[in-house]
Amino acid sequence: MTYTLYIGDRMYSSWSLRGWLMLEKFSLPHELRMVGLYSGTMAQDMAALAPARLVPTLTLPDGTVVGETLAMAETLAERHPDAGLWPKEAAHRATARWLCAEMVAGFTALRGDCSMQLSHIWQGFQPSEAVLADLRRIETLFAHARQTSGHASGPLFGTYSLADVFYTPVAARIIGYDLPVSAETGAYCVELLRDPAVLSWQEAAREVTYDPEPYQLDLARRPWVL
Numbered sequence: 305m306t307y308t309l310y311i312g313d314r315m316y317s318s319w320s321l322r323g324w325l326m327l328e329k330f331s332l333p334h335e336l337r338m339v340g341l342y343s344g345t346m347a348q349d350m351a352a353l354a355p356a357r358l359v360p361t362l363t364l365p366d367g368t369v370v371g372e373t374l375a376m377a378e379t380l381a382e383r384h385p386d387a388g389l390w391p392k393e394a395a396h397r398a399t400a401r402w403l404c405a406e407m408v409a410g411f412t413a414l415r416g417d418c419s420m421q422l423s424h425i426w427q428g429f430q431p432s433e434a435v436l437a438d439l440r441r442i443e444t445l446f447a448h449a450r451q452t453s454g455h456a457s458g459p460l461f462g463t464y465s466l467a468d469v470f471y472t473p474v475a476a477r478i479i480g481y482d483l484p485v486s487a488e489t490g491a492y493c494v495e496l497l498r499d500p501a502v503l504s505w506q507e508a509a510r511e512v513t514y515d516p517e518p519y520q521l522d523l524a525r526r527p528w529v530l
Contacts, residue, residue, distance in 0.1 A: 318473030323360030
């Protein structure tokens with residue numbers, strides 16, 4: 305029983321990273337298909353998946369097509385109830401779903417102004433007030449999750465779950481743009497990004513280069529060293 309996951313460029317596609325971590329971190333068998341986000345072949349590459357039109361898109365072993373990461377998360381959790389995608393305790397599980405849903409629907413300023421990239425860390429980026437408001441909201445949600453779970457550090461609910469999956473690309477934005485967050489949030493972001501699965505994704509991302517690079521800024525940069 306193997307899933308097929310259609311993804312975009314690893315360096316820049318935050319949603320693809322989420323989709324892949326759902327499968328990789330919970331040891332669900334899968335194969336990857338690349339979609340040309342920047343080569344102009346996206347529509348052609350995804351034609352057989354219609355009406356899905358964005359990456360990631362998942363196909364189940366029976367051929368069922370599932371778009372949107374939250375739908376993918378619930379589908380995989382339903383199909384693999386013992387894999388631990390959601391936290392075991394009901395209150396933790398409900399809170400984790402809340403965090404994931406708000407991530408999908410919110411933080412538009414952070415996502416719009418700080419496109420994910422895993423190549424380097426920008427220096428001197430000045431976040432707008434809207435981005436700062438998103439960061440404050442993220443820290444509020446993290447604090448609530450930790451109060452609910454009783455875990456002051458590590459995965460938000462004690463054991464790695466979909467909540468950590470959904471916030472890994474958020475962590476990449478916080479670190480990649482050197483954004484102002486608390487020491488606790490910064491440490492959690494670094495922990496997410498030092499995960500061996502994320503490091504392997506980043507290593508594969510560096511095998512592809514673009515000229516010019518997407519999402520360039522007129523800022524200094526330093527190597528991505530955590």
